[in-house]
Amino acid sequence: MNGIRNGAPVHDVSASQRIGNQLRATLLLQDINLLEVIQHLTHERIPERIVHARGTGAHGYFEVTDDISDVTSADFLQRVGEKTPLFVRFSVVAGERGGAETVRDQRGFTFKIRTKEGNLDWVFLSIPAFPIRDGAKFASFTHATKRNPRSNLPDHTMFWDYFNNNQESIHSLMFLFSDRSTPKDFQHADCFSVHTYRFTKTDGSFVYVRIHVNTNQGIENFTATEASRVAGEDPDYQTRSLFEDIEAGNTPSWDVYAQIIDPKKAANYPINIFDSTKTLPFADFPKRKFGRIVLNRNPDDHFAEVEQSAFSPTNVVPGWALSPDPILQTRALAYPDTQRHRLGVNFYQLPINKPEHSFTPLMRDGAATFKGLGATPNYFPSSFSHYDVATQYARPDEEHWLGTVVNYDSQVVDADFKQARIFWEKTLAAHSGQQDSFVSNVAGHLKDAIAEVRKVTYAMFTRVNADLGKRIEKATEAAAGAGNALASNMKLADLHEKKKGSHDNSDNFDLFAHKAWGRS
Numbered sequence: 034m035n036g037i038r039n040g041a042p043v044h045d046v047s048a049s050q051r052i053g054n055q056l057r058a059t060l061l062l063q064d065i066n067l068l069e070v071i072q073h074l075t076h077e078r079i080p081e082r083i084v085h086a087r088g089t090g091a092h093g094y095f096e097v098t099d100d101i102s103d104v105t106s107a108d109f110l111q112r113v114g115e116k117t118p119l120f121v122r123f124s125v126v127a128g129e130r131g132g133a134e135t136v137r138d139q140r141g142f143t144f145k146i147r148t149k150e151g152n153l154d155w156v157f158l159s160i161p162a163f164p165i166r167d168g169a170k171f172a173s174f175t176h177a178t179k180r181n182p183r184s185n186l187p188d189h190t191m192f193w194d195y196f197n198n199n200q201e202s203i204h205s206l207m208f209l210f211s212d213r214s215t216p217k218d219f220q221h222a223d224c225f226s227v228h229t230y231r232f233t234k235t236d237g238s239f240v241y242v243r244i245h246v247n248t249n250q251g252i253e254n255f256t257a258t259e260a261s262r263v264a265g266e267d268p269d270y271q272t273r274s275l276f277e278d279i280e281a282g283n284t285p286s287w288d289v290y291a292q293i294i295d296p297k298k299a300a301n302y303p304i305n306i307f308d309s310t311k312t313l314p315f316a317d318f319p320k321r322k323f324g325r326i327v328l329n330r331n332p333d334d335h336f337a338e339v340e341q342s343a344f345s346p347t348n349v350v351p352g353w354a355l356s357p358d359p360i361l362q363t364r365a366l367a368y369p370d371t372q373r374h375r376l377g378v379n380f381y382q383l384p385i386n387k388p389e390h391s392f393t394p395l396m397r398d399g400a401a402t403f404k405g406l407g408a409t410p411n412y413f414p415s416s417f418s419h420y421d422v423a424t425q426y427a428r429p430d431e432e433h434w435l436g437t438v439v440n441y442d443s444q445v446v447d448a449d450f451k452q453a454r455i456f457w458e459k460t461l462a463a464h465s466g467q468q469d470s471f472v473s474n475v476a477g478h479l480k481d482a483i484a485e486v487r488k489v490t491y492a493m494f495t496r497v498n499a500d501l502g503k504r505i506e507k508a509t510e511a512a513a514g515a516g517n518a519l520a521s522n523m524k525l526a527d528l529h530e531k532k533k534g535s536h537d538n539s540d541n542f543d544l545f546a547h548k549a550w551g552r553s
């Protein structure tokens with residue numbers, strides 16, 4: 034056995050070198066095996082993802098089922114029947130790495146499609162509308178939906194107060210409190226690109242596109258009661274379900290559709306196609322099938338593959354491009370940045386992330402460099418380099434921007450409630466019992482917020498539909514009983530007041546006063 038990493042054999046693997054043979058003995062610093070084994074162990078954890086920390090993964094392939102070459106030059110989409118290998122990571126957003134999986138939340142679906150022209154990452158969600166459309170709000174949204182910094186407990190006052198003050202989230206919130214957000218497992222859920230992206234062609238033309246990935250296993254959800262029970266009985270339920278499904282030789286699959294959006298139509302369309310809080314109606318932008326995703330192999334090692342995988346919407350290939358959606362543009366910064374922190378600067382050289390062919394002479398060195406450049410010129414252009422840029426891909430040049438720099442903070446308007454209203458009045462109403470579940474799901478959560486916050490939330494749901502507002506108020510107040518919120522919840526009154534001398538950072542509250550921010 035090679036116990037030490039230099040490859041030398043170790044004979045007494047579990048022995049320790051020491052002076053003295055019985056319990057009274059002292060260890061020796063020269064015991065290399067012991068030192069190395071313990072020092073490796075104490076470095077075995079890496080930071081967990083700031084969001085989507087809990088996840089599982091599988092290998093499989095993307096297959097082109099229908100011709101879509103009229104709208105994209107993406108090489109892997111040119112030939113019906115062609116299969117491209119992929120790796121998927123499924124995740125739960127808010128909980129920590131060991132958290133229960135069947136909780137109410139969005140689910141992340143991330144695909145690394147290993148095309149011959151580079152890895153294409155689709156970093157998608159199980160809810161087709163996102164809660165925010167201003168990138169700078171992502172920190173607030175993430176903090177408010179995680180733990181209270183003082184109690185380290187989930188805080189329903191903080192949660193609902195965030196949404197009361199950021200009501201552009203209402204459409205996404207409607208999905209979050211429907212049974213769609215307690216899916217039985219990943220195999221029985223759909224996912225969506227949420228953002229508008231672009232399919233591009235080598236002639237410089239492009240169309241906008243939103244992707245829908247629809248399960249072939251059928252949608253199956255838990256009720257809130259079932260989800261809580263399973264979270265307690267088997268916190269790893271969804272990882273187990275996927276692993277056992279694939280281990281048994283099953284091949285869960287999803288059909289892949291595109292909503293194609295003509296840029297000219299988008300320019301005058303009443304919904305801003307770059308607003309990630311909105312979906313686009315199928316009546317105006319029908320779904321067009323072009324592929325299938327099939328999973329058929331479990332990872333060999335969870336840490337090496339699932340934990341060390343690094344996905345980013347910026348991993349694009351020719352034929353697929355980003356759009357001006359401001360959330361997508363904010364994400365372009367976030368992912369590779371956090372991955373340099375989480376995995377190190379050469380994270381893309383790890384086997385799970387490495388593209389089939391890669392040649393990046395302008396990036397060199399850094400911790401854990403696996404393959405150096407040797408004598409390759411590491412500047413460009415060079416008289417001695419034998420490489421060139423890929424000129425066959427004309428850069429789409431459709432977007433011309435001219436304007437004044439502004440501090441834009443989107444405002445909530447009545448139109449932001451329209452799709453939430455349709456969801457309540459049509460989508461939920463069409464499925465027996467789903468309106469009742471929605472009301473009871475909200476009440477079961479909102480009851481733990483303080484009364485002052487609950488009241489504002491009732492008004493928010495009333496803006497969606499007056500009857501919905503009344504039903505939520507009635508169910509929540511009944512559940513809240515005497516009106517007591519959990520004692521550990523953040524007390525807003527504490528935050529409203531400046532408590533002189535009671536807090537090291539009490540002066541900071543001044544910074545957040547509306548007046549100091551020019552919004553009084």
Ligand code: HEM
Nearest residue numbers: 082085122141142143156157158168171226227363367371
């Ligand atoms: C401004 C908005 C957003 C920011 C700043 C952001 C940031 C992040 C960060 C930092 C991670 C952790 C990545 C890692 O450690 O490797 C992450 C993961 C993830 N995000 Fe976002 N995100 C945003 C919006 C979105 C949206 C709109 C979607 C989907 C439409 C999305 C889907 C995901 C998924 C699926 C993961 C898990 C990736 C994995 O499995 O490794 N995020 N996000």
